[in-house]
């Protein structure tokens with residue numbers, strides 16, 4: 001036994017802090033069986049509750065009765081005590097005090113315990129600290145009350161333990177005394193149970209075991225006996241000492257937390273309950289002692305004064321400094337006064353009038369104490385494993401709080417976490433959806449390519465120029481070709497067998513076309529084949545001779561190209577038997593013969609005009625030329641020359657078919673096939689009109705030769721003895737590929753029946769003077785077959801074209817223009833055929849390009865990859881146009897219409913990707929076309945624009961000579 005030094009006091013404080021434990025976030029999962037009623041429960045982060053303050057009025061003692069002292073205090077109910085003001089001088093002081101409970105003088109200690117202390121005392125079994133104070137003047141009944149309360153509390157605690165044998169409990173007792181500001185451990189003794197020692201100065205004190213751990217039930221009984229002994233001792237010999245010291249009995253209970261925190265939780269609950277018997281409060285104000293008593297009084301004064309100060313400060317809130325450390329008492333009881341504990345204070349007062357001041361002081365102290373708020377928590381002593389887990393959760397919670405300030409509760413944290421996860425899930429779902437779309441698109445592309453491969457790998461497929469050279473040439477054709485070469489007869493570009501086959505199978509009118517072609521042919525029957533589409537293409541698309549420096553890949557390209565200009569300068573004479581062009585009344589100019597007016601550019605024009613101008617005849621073939629796939633491609637054959645000169649348009653297509661000039665000015669792109677309007681049409685209309693406009697349908701121009709003609713067919717025999725111009729020489733030298741002509745002638749022979757041609761020629765003669773206007777209109781219709789089947793045929797061709805656009809990565813603007821322009825007018829049948837053949841050819845070229853990369857090596861070939869890139873760029877530009885063309889509301893409406901979430905990212909890009917993507921849905925195609933039209937500024941379509949896509953046989957349109965193609969397109973922007 002001995003005084004507890006500073007170190008020992010610190011241990012007590014530390015123990016108290018440890019008992020406070022690590023808490024937070026657990027309170028919801030813990031049920032406080034014995035303490036949950038009536039007190040608002042416990043709070044993990046400080047469930048705020050006031051100190052429970054009771055007042056116990058003891059009866060008058062025998063001596064007081066003997067002195068006939070009146071009792072001025074009366075408890076008028078369970079919560080209010082009043083002072084019977086029998087003295088006039090006391091009329092100004094408060095007479096009524098209300099507390100949580102007031103106990104009359106006849107109240108038993110058990111009643112006081114049950115009403116004013118039991119709940120707090122039993123908190124300890126649920127892991128919540130508790131403290132029970134007795135405050136009052138000497139002989140007011142503090143010890144009397146606390147001894148009983150401790151006993152009852154102990155009994156209840158052990159009863160609880162006895163009823164909960166499934167839980168493992170460890171009980172630790174501690175008892176201390178604070179005397180003269182020195183702390184002594186009352187249980188630091190070797191004797192068990194306890195022994196009473198006589199202290200010469202303070203009388204008898206108790207020594208008990210320092211710490212007792214409940215090992216078993218018998219042990220518990222032993223402890224109970226200790227308590228009983230203490231009670232008995234207290235009743236007998238402790239009063240004298242306790243009145244001058246502060247005694248604290250502390251019971252700490254540790255128990256498993258599994259019942260509260262889960263089966264696998266290895267954490268423990270740990271809480272303490274303090275039973276505090278304070279020294280008589282009157283000591284704080286008495287200074288009547290001297291010597292040792294003075295010193296004692298000062299120390300008691302100090303602790304009680306500090307206690308009063310702390311209570312007073314705490315009752316006014318926690319603002320400012322709370323002087324817990326100013327006394328031993330307040331240091332030890334700090335948690336009980338304003339921290340992690342539930343606290344009950346029982347203020348005892350003497351009813352005798354002689355103690356009225358002390359009673360009033362006690363009531364004032366009680367009044368302050370009832371305003372003090374504590375923050376009791378369930379105390380968890382966590383295992384290492386649980387601690388790590390808890391810290392991880394705490395870390396996550398804090399991180400969440402940082403991200404979402406204001407969300408501090410665990411529920412909010414969980415909700416925030418769930419929201420975050422939901423958002424992630426939604427984001428991932430969107431990504432998955434996009435990936436699926438991309439996958440489907442890729443699969444569609446693959447299917448298209450495979451389909452294209454399957455279509456083009458037939459026996460007639462050609463694999464480039466070399467294979468072309470191996471095409472079967474009908475007997476006699478070689479000689480004819482030779483003749484053609486030498487004679488300078490302009491014929492046509494080659495048409496490969498597969499192309500002819502396709503051509504023949506284009507539609508139900510194919511046979512008729514061939515028949516007509518036969519009819520049209522003259523001495524050179526091959527020429528007739530080329531008329532239908534090539535003419536249209538050539539007459540409507542820009543054609544310019546490509547300077548050599550701009551045509552580095554001439555050889556390769558021209559091998560496959562039908563854009564041929566035969567320079568008449570090389571061959572001065574046109575043999576009538578090899579004449580290429582012919583016409584009939586129904587055709588405007590099935591074989592266009594360009595009239596070159598001293599210009600290097602090829603000029604498309606009727607044969608008559610050409611002949612009259614004495615320059616050259618040009619035949620355009622739109623079918624087999626790679627650039628045929630695009631409206632800018634053209635084929636020219638100079639009727640007087642054997643040199644095959646690729647048109648500028650042809651080259652331009654191959655070299656640089658950039659995307660739309662309306663948004664890619666100045667940008668040189670690898671082409672998306674039909675997107676080369678800018679290059680292609682530049683200057684070409686002028687050429688075109690040069691050739692066409694002066695014709696004026698025979699009124700001014702006469703055919704230099706007579707034509708054998710019938711109602712539908714005419715034969716042109718061109719005798720070209722035209723002076724060779726410098727320009728033409730250039731043309732010839734730059735892009736002469738005679739082989740193509742030979743091959744074309746050879747193929748032509750494969751498909752024409754000379755006899756039929758001869759018969760046709762014999763039967764049908766017609767004069768060139770017949771108005772071409774009528775002829776062209778009739779032809780435009782007749783070539784497509786009966787009008788009755790045209791709607792169905794148109795729909796079929798339209799779908800085929802749409803599929804081919806998709807397969808060939810054709811520019812979306814081109815698709816849009818074409819789709820909106822040609823809506824089923826029978827007169828547009830030629831355009832449809834031309835487009836169909838262009839695309840078919842392009843598709844094969846793509847496949848060929850994939851197999852043989854020679855064209856691409858020269859940097860001027862269209863390849864599948866280049867078209868894909870160009871199309872991708874175009875979609876990107878369209879997406880940017882959306883920002884410019886549409887308001888936010890309009891865009892949102894579009895996104896909704898096209899099934900794009902407003903929350904998704906890159907919505908414009910998504911929408912651009914969707915355009916023209918579903919070739920099977922005409923509604924989709926229609927919507928795509930309308931949207932693209934708006935994006936490119938295509939508000940109204942002019943019929944004249946049809947010329948962009950091929951032939952226009954409508955004479956009145958030829959008057960637009962002053963309008964360039966480029967301007968025509970630009971005007972639509």
Ligand SMILES: Nc1ncnc2c1ncn2[C@@H]1O[C@H](COP(=O)(O)OP(=O)(O)OP(=O)(O)O)[C@@H](O)[C@H]1O
Pocket residue numbers: 057058059061105136137138139140141142143144145239240242243244278279280348
């Ligand atoms: N409610 C009560 N009923 C009957 N007797 C009481 C009551 N309260 C106190 N007493 C008696 O009054 C006397 C003084 O009580 P007690 O010793 O508990 O006072 P105290 O406040 O502890 O004094 P001290 O501060 O000196 O320790 C005791 O003899 C006790 O039995």
